[in-house]
Amino acid sequence: MRIVFCGGCNPVIDRVALADELARDPALTGLDVEVDISGCSRSCAAVQELVSTRPGVVVVAGRHLDGTLLEPAQLAAAIRQKLSSPKE
Numbered sequence: 001m002r003i004v005f006c007g008g009c010n011p012v013i014d015r016v017a018l019a020d021e022l023a024r025d026p027a028l029t030g031l032d033v034e035v036d037i038s039g040c041s042r043s044c045a046a047v048q049e050l051v052s053t054r055p056g057v058v059v060v061a062g063r064h065l066d067g068t069l070l071e072p073a074q075l076a077a078a079i080r081q082k083l084s085s086p087k088e
Contacts, residue, residue, distance in 0.1 A: 001083075002034045004045045011039025012062045013072045021076045032056060033083050058082055 003019045015037045022028055022035060033056040036046035043050055043061035050067040052059050058079055059066055065078050 001028050001031050004034060004036045006038040006040075006042075006044035008039050010042070012041075013039055013060075013075065015039050018060065018072075018075055022079060025076075025080060027084055028080065031083060033058070035060065035079060035083075038062065056083075 001022065003022070005015055005019070008015060019035070019037055034054075035058050036043075036052070037060045038045040039062060041050075041062040041064060042048065043059060046052060046059040046061065049059055050061055050064060052066070060075060060079070063069055063072060063075075065075055065082070068078075070078055
């Protein structure tokens with residue numbers, strides 16, 4: 001798993017805490033996936049994309065995961081679910 005961060009100029013979420021929580025998850029450790037974590041909805045880590053078109057990539061833009069608004073406490077679980085779900 002790779003994690004890409006924005007510069008952190010205007011965060012509304014704790015980017016580092018989210019990344020640490022994901023990194024501690026053994027189910028995600030060996031996956032060939034990328035999580036682009038931006039602290040706000042500007043989505044700088046994903047070059048201003050709110051939803052990635054690249055396979056195996058999820059975009060966190062502030063309180064949004066792939067364009068869906070979530071509470072900050074829900075982000076890690078939603079990322080885990082999305083990355084560990086079988087692909088169709």
